[in-house]
Amino acid sequence: MRVEEFLENSARLDGGKTALVAGDKRFSYAEFDTAASRLASSLAGGGIVRGDRVLVFMNNCWEAAISLFAILKAGATAVPVNPSTKADKLAYVIGNCEAAGILTQGKLLPVVTEARTIEPRHLFVASTTFRGAGPGEGVADFETCLGGSGTNVDHRGIDVDLALLIYTSGSTGRPKGVMMTHRNVEAAATSITAYLDNTADDIILNVLPLAFDYGLYQLLMAVKLGATIVLEASFAFPQAIFDRIREEGVTGFPLVPTMAAMILQMRDLEPDFLPSLRYITNTAAALPPAHIARLRELFPRATVYSMYGLTECKRCTYLPPAELDRRPGSVGIAIPNTEAFVVDDDGQRVPPGVSGELVIRGPHVMQGYWRNDEATNKMLRPGPNPWEKVLYTGDLFRTDEEGFLYFVGRKDDIIKTRGEKVAPKEVETVLHAHPGIAEAVVIGLPDPVLGQAIAALVVLSDSALTERDIIKHCAAHLEDFMVPRLIEFRDALPKTDTGKVSRRLAAETLEAAE
Known part of the structure; x- marks a missing residue:
């Protein structure tokens, strides 16, 4: 299945249901799908064709969500970029992926203008953020694009086409573009929603950047299930986020350790102050066991999922909640339809208790790094079958006697x-x-x-x-x-x-x- 079919199927099944909430804007599934189709038609009219790379350089707004699905509906590859990215890094991404187009916001247009070392075929701007100024020459007005006919683009794409190109944070050297096909994305989304027991009744609040794969997948998984996604720009004002959770009856709250630390520093929070929450997830870095214990005290009705993942395969492991008390320091077991094991420097599996590199095998493993064979060959190596590659994560782990995994550290750390x-x-x-x-x-x-x-x-x-x-x-x-x-x-x-x-x-x- 291609990722844009997530939206089309959910719109077909329950078009009147609320799909997206962002600020004071609310979209039903039918409205969301129609807007994405209209923008896709405008992209195609601007010269975007199957396989093109198109950047989404926006904050967590409704325009970004629509843009991501519109790009896929046009048969192109979505390249989400963090809105805090500076011009030099943005210029590198534009040049590296040979972007055919950019969808951005008016307030970010100066950064785009400075970064455009090569000319994409089209630049689309969400004019609602221009504060009265109109788009410049050669710039398409986002709102006008949404007013088109919305004729479906016949791109003839299939599920092994590239859906996403997600650039790593670039902690060492230049950022690398992680290549994920539609099939990769569907496999990851299916596995994660299975162990989280997600349903169409879930209402998921996301403050994480859509350019961050953890944040992006909140949108993709919600749309796949026909659930509701509530987008917020950041967690800078926690009390405002808590108010939003109450207003919308949010059931799912993905966070990262820095957010957990902020919550746990707040002194006026009473246990069970957000009773609608069904689950809380964490990834990006392991939550300290002490933080997990305190979160469970504050959110007694919410199931806490401690997880581990990396952009190159989205998610690797999760700790079944029933094991939290027995193994608070563990990141758990492989997610459904995935194999995770620990090897030594020669690639041989090690016994329990011995540290080694974690290796991931499954349908969600990336295709490689965009035009970077050296980095790809370091991470993707021959698997047990002659046709497959497995992912060497670069992270040190050990297992206990029952196979539960424990993060030790980055090999380089x-x-x-x-x-x-x-x-x-x-x-x-x-x-x-x-x-x-x-x-x-x-x-x-x-x-x-x-x-x-x-x-x-x-x-x-x-x-x-x-x-x-x-x-x-x-x-x-x-x-x-x-x-x-x-x-x-x-x-x-x-x-x-x-x-x-x-x-x-x-x-x-x-x-x-x-």
């Missing part, structure tokens, strides 16, 4: 100190267990004696806490070589565009301060 190997995640788990610490990230700094010294950047929820207190806490729970030698206090931790704490940026801030 391992700190070597005093001749010992230390996984930053293990130290961070201990730090997060202290009630006075809201967030923490651990890195290794060059040291002439130790090789690397363990350093921690910490955001406090208790301002009375001292460096001595934290080191004493760590010494009580960690082996001596794992105790941080340096504690730095911060008002906030450095994060990527998707809100994930960045170990690389944290290291750069410490090194710059020396």
Whole structure:
């Protein structure tokens, strides 16, 4: 099945149902599908053809949701780009994927103008954000495009065509474009909605950027099921989000660890203050067990799903909620229709308790990186069958005797100190267990004696806490070589565009301060 069929099928089954809520705009499935078809027709009229790459450079707005499906209805490949992206990076993405078009907002047009080192065939702008100014020459007015006939585009695409090109955050070097076919997307969406027990009755609130695959899939999965998606631009004002959850009767709330930390720092929240929530999910980075326990206290009716994934296959594992008390530090088992196993440096499976690289096998594994064979060959390697490739994640894991997986750390993140190997995640788990610490990230700094010294950047929820207190806490729970030698206090931790704490940026801030 192609992804645009998610929308077409849901519109056919229950066209009057609310599909999308964004700000003060509400779209039924019939309205959503019609708007996407009209925009697709305008894209095709502007020269967009099957296989073209078209950027969606917008925040979480109704225009972005319609644009994504319109691109697919036109037979093209959607390339979602975070609206906080600067001109130089945007220029790289435009050039790298040879974009045939860009759909953006008026307020972002200056960034697009600066970034257009090559000319896409068409530029579509949501004029509602122009604040009275009209689109410039060579720019199509988004609203006008939605007023067309909406004739379906006969692109003759199939499900092995490229649906999405999602650029990684680029923590090392240039960002890489992850290639996902319609078949990849359907496999991932089907698996995730199965273990979350999603139905058409769900109302999912999404504050995560649609350019972030975790946020994007909230839209795709909701539309596939005929559920309702509520889009919000950010989590900057949590109380406003909580009000929205109450107003809409939201049942599903995807978050990342930084959002969990914000919630847990709020002192005036009473348990069960959002009774409509059926489930909460987390990915991007593992939630510390202490945070999971406190979230469960605040949301006693909500099932908490701790998950692990990466852009190259969307989702890898989830912890069945019944196992939360028994294995709070685990990211669980492989998602349905997926195989996850741990191997050594020679690619041989390792026994329980032994750390190695996690390998993922399944229909949701990416096709590779766009025009980057070297990076592709590092991540995709021959599988058990001669026709398949499996994904080497670059992450270190171990399993217990029953096969449940535990994240150890990124292979590149391992700190070597005093001749010992230390996984930053293990130290961070201990730090997060202290009630006075809201967030923490651990890195290794060059040291002439130790090789690397363990350093921690910490955001406090208790301002009375001292460096001595934290080191004493760590010494009580960690082996001596794992105790941080340096504690730095911060008002906030450095994060990527998707809100994930960045170990690389944290290291750069410490090194710059020396």
